[in-house]
Amino acid sequence: MESYQLTTHCSSHSFQSVQELIKKPLPSVPQSYLCLNDDEPFVQNETLCSMKLPIIDMKKLVVEKDSDSELEKLHSACKDWGFFQLVNHGLSPPMLEKLKDDTQDFFNLSMEEKLKYKIRPGDFEGYGVVMRSDNEKLDWGDRLYMITNPVSRRKPYLFPELPSSFRMTLDSYLVELQNIAMTLLGLMSQALKIDKRELVELFEDGMQSMRITYYPPCPQPNQVIGFTAHSDGSGITILNQVNGVHGLQVKKEGIWIPVNVLSDALIVNIGDILEILSNGAYKSVEHRVRVNSDKERISIAMFFSPKFESEIGPLISLTEASNHGLQFKSIGMEKYVNDFFSRKLNGKTNLEPLRIKNEDLPTP
Ligand SMILES: O=C(O)CCC(=O)C(=O)O
Numbered sequence: 001m002e003s004y005q006l007t008t009h010c011s012s013h014s015f016q017s018v019q020e021l022i023k024k025p026l027p028s029v030p031q032s033y034l035c036l037n038d039d040e041p042f043v044q045n046e047t048l049c050s051m052k053l054p055i056i057d058m059k060k061l062v063v064e065k066d067s068d069s070e071l072e073k074l075h076s077a078c079k080d081w082g083f084f085q086l087v088n089h090g091l092s093p094p095m096l097e098k099l100k101d102d103t104q105d106f107f108n109l110s111m112e113e114k115l116k117y118k119i120r121p122g123d124f125e126g127y128g129v130v131m132r133s134d135n136e137k138l139d140w141g142d143r144l145y146m147i148t149n150p151v152s153r154r155k156p157y158l159f160p161e162l163p164s165s166f167r168m169t170l171d172s173y174l175v176e177l178q179n180i181a182m183t184l185l186g187l188m189s190q191a192l193k194i195d196k197r198e199l200v201e202l203f204e205d206g207m208q209s210m211r212i213t214y215y216p217p218c219p220q221p222n223q224v225i226g227f228t229a230h231s232d233g234s235g236i237t238i239l240n241q242v243n244g245v246h247g248l249q250v251k252k253e254g255i256w257i258p259v260n261v262l263s264d265a266l267i268v269n270i271g272d273i274l275e276i277l278s279n280g281a282y283k284s285v286e287h288r289v290r291v292n293s294d295k296e297r298i299s300i301a302m303f304f305s306p307k308f309e310s311e312i313g314p315l316i317s318l319t320e321a322s323n324h325g326l327q328f329k330s331i332g333m334e335k336y337v338n339d340f341f342s343r344k345l346n347g348k349t350n351l352e353p354l355r356i357k358n359e360d361l362p363t364p
C-alpha cells in the first residue's frame with residue numbers, strides 16, 4: 001500500500017495528484033474537477049480571436065540604438081494587454097533544453113519521491129494544492145511552488161533537496177531570469193518616464209518565487225480547467241511554456257484569447273503589485289489554462305516581487321503626475337504576501353481590498 005493518500009475528498013491534509021489519478025483508466029473525470037460546460041464558447045468574437053499578444057524584441061530594446069519605437073511598443077503592451085511575448089531574450093537553447101529535461105524528470109519521479117516536497121499543513125509552498133474548502137473545484141494540474149529568493153527564505157526541504165541536476169539548472173535559470181526581469185523593470189521605468197531607481201530598487205534582493213505546473217492530458221478537456229482564472233500577485237511574471245504545448249488563455253475585453261506561444265519566446269505579464277506601483281497605469285490581467293486530451297503540458301512561472309521589508313503603494317512620481325489621484329492603498333510586502341496566500345486565487349479579486357474607492361475619499 002502506498003504511503004500517500006489519493007482521494008477526491010477535499011481536506012487540507014489529503015493529497016491530490018492528477019498525474020496519479022490518470023495512471024488508472026478513468027471511466028469519467030471525478031466530480032471535484034468538473035467545472036466547465038462542454039459547450040462553453042471558446043472564443044465568441046472573430047476579431048478578438050485573431051488578436052495576438054504583442055511581441056517585444058529584447059535585443060532591439062537593449063542593444064540597438066534606435067529602440068524608441070520598441071519602447072513605445074513595450075509601453076502599450078503593458079498598458080493595453082498586461083501581457084507580451086519576449087523574443088531575443090538571450091537564454092541559451094541548450095540551457096532551455098536541459099531545463100525541459102530536468103523538469104520532465106522531476107514529474108517522472110515516483111510519488112514517494114515527490115511527496116518529500118509535499119505542502120505541509122498551514123504552509124503554501126511545496127508540491128500539491130492548498131485546499132480551502134471541502135467543495136472547492138480542483139484544477140487539472142500538479143504544482144510545485146517555492147520561494148527561491150532571498151536565499152534565506154528557501155525552505156530547507158524544498159529547493160535545496162531537489163535532485164542535483166534539476167537544482168543546478170534551476171539555479172542558473174533563476175539568475176538569468178532575474179537579469180531579464182531587472183532589465184525589463186528598468187525599461188518599464190523609462191517607458192513610464194520615472195526615475196529607474198524608484199522602481200528597480202524595490203526589486204533588488206526582492207522576493208522571487210516559482211511555480212512549476214504539470215498538466216496531464218484529460219479525457220474531458222472541455223469540462224475541466226488546468227489553471228483557474230487569476231491575475232498574478234507578483235510585480236512581473238516570466239512564464240516559460242517548457243514543452244511547447246499550448247493552453248494559456250488571456251482575458252481581453254471579457255473574451256478569452258488563446259496564446260500561441262512562439263517556440264523561442266518567454267511570456268511576460270504584469271502582476272497585481274506592478275498595477276499598484278504604477279498607480280494603475282499598467283494592469284495585471286486575468287489568465288487561465290485549458291488542457292487537451294492527448295498532450296501533457298509543463299510550464300514554469302517565475303514571479304518577481306519587491307523585497308519583504310518594503311512598503312508597496314503607488315510610486316510617488318506617478319501619483320504626482322497623475323490626474324486620476326491615488327488609486328491604491330499602501331501595504332507592507334510581508335503582509336501582502338500573507339494575505340495573498342490566505343485567499344483563493346479568483347480572477348482579479350486580490351487587488352480589491354487595496355483599491356481606493358470613492359467612498360474611501362474624504363468629502364470635500
Ligand atoms: O501554465 C501556464 O501557462 C500559466 C501558469 C500560471 O498562470 C501561474 O503559474 O500563475
Ligand SMILES: [Fe+2]
Nearest residue numbers: 231232287301
Ligand atoms: Fe498566473
